[in-house]
Amino acid sequence: MSAASPRCAGVLFDLDGTLLDSAPDLAAALAVITREQGVAMPDYARVRAVVSAGGSAVLRTAWxxxxxxxxxxxxxxxxxxxxxxxxxxxxxxxxIDALLARIERAGLPWGIVTNKIEALTLPLLQRMGLAARAGVVVCGDTLAQKKPDPAPVLHACAALGIAPDATLFVGDDRRDVEAGRAAGVSTIAVGWGYSSGENPADWQPDVLVQTPAQLAQALGFSA
Structure with a gap:
C-alpha cells in the first residue's frame, strides 16, 4: 500500500527514533543520574541503541x-x-519535517503512537512544533495497554476515522511492527532509528526503508 493508493487513508508514526532523534537528551539525563549515583556513564552508542525501549532500558545500560x-x-x-x-x-x-509537509499537502491525516508517557510526550511535541500538526497522539499511558499490544494503534485509527487496513504505521522498533501487524495495518520499519540493536529486517515489516526519502517513495510520493 502507498499514499498514492486510494486504500491509504492515513499514516501513524512512532515518536522516538522515528520522527525525533531524542537520544542526546535521554543520554544527557542519564549522565546526570549516574553522576548523582556515582556510577560510570556508559558509551553513548549503547544508550542510543535502546532509547526506543524506554527509560528502564536506558537506565539498565548503566546498571x-x-x-x-x-x-x-x-x-x-x-x-x-x-x-x-x-x-x-x-x-x-x-x-522528516519535509515528509510530514508532503503528507499534509496530500490531505492525509497523520498521528503518533508512542510508549512515552503523556507528561513527557505532549510538552516535547509542543516544543518541536508537532502538537498542532498531529491529528492524534496516543501515549504510553493513554490506554491500559501499550505497544506491542495493538490497542493503541487501533485507538489512533479510530480517532482519525480511518480503517486499520487503510493505515500505514511507521516505526523503528520491533514493538511497532508487532503492534501494527496485530492491528491489521501495513507496517513500515525505518533503518535510521534506534532499533534496540536489532536488524529491522528480522521483524518482517511490510516495507523497510533506510532514509526519509525512501519512506516518501514508499508512501507513494514521487522524488
Missing part, C-alpha cells in the same frame, strides 16, 4: 546487573531529570 526493583526505584528521578531537558538537543531527523 546492567541491577534487579528490576532497583531500576524501578531510579526511574522517577531519571524521568524528572529528563523532563527538565526535553528539547535541548532533540531534533526531527533530517527530512
Amino acid at each position: 546492567p546487573q541491577a534487579a528490576p526493583g532497583q531500576v524501578a526505584a531510579l526511574l522517577p528521578r531519571y524521568l524528572d531529570i529528563y523532563a527538565g531537558m526535553l528539547a535541548e538537543h532533540t531534533r526531527m531527523f533530517p527530512g
Whole structure:
C-alpha cells in the first residue's frame, strides 16, 4: 500500500527514533543520574541503541546487573531529570519535517503512537512544533495497554476515522511492527532509528526503508 493508493487513508508514526532523534537528551539525563549515583556513564552508542525501549532500558545500560526493583526505584528521578531537558538537543531527523509537509499537502491525516508517557510526550511535541500538526497522539499511558499490544494503534485509527487496513504505521522498533501487524495495518520499519540493536529486517515489516526519502517513495510520493 502507498499514499498514492486510494486504500491509504492515513499514516501513524512512532515518536522516538522515528520522527525525533531524542537520544542526546535521554543520554544527557542519564549522565546526570549516574553522576548523582556515582556510577560510570556508559558509551553513548549503547544508550542510543535502546532509547526506543524506554527509560528502564536506558537506565539498565548503566546498571546492567541491577534487579528490576532497583531500576524501578531510579526511574522517577531519571524521568524528572529528563523532563527538565526535553528539547535541548532533540531534533526531527533530517527530512522528516519535509515528509510530514508532503503528507499534509496530500490531505492525509497523520498521528503518533508512542510508549512515552503523556507528561513527557505532549510538552516535547509542543516544543518541536508537532502538537498542532498531529491529528492524534496516543501515549504510553493513554490506554491500559501499550505497544506491542495493538490497542493503541487501533485507538489512533479510530480517532482519525480511518480503517486499520487503510493505515500505514511507521516505526523503528520491533514493538511497532508487532503492534501494527496485530492491528491489521501495513507496517513500515525505518533503518535510521534506534532499533534496540536489532536488524529491522528480522521483524518482517511490510516495507523497510533506510532514509526519509525512501519512506516518501514508499508512501507513494514521487522524488
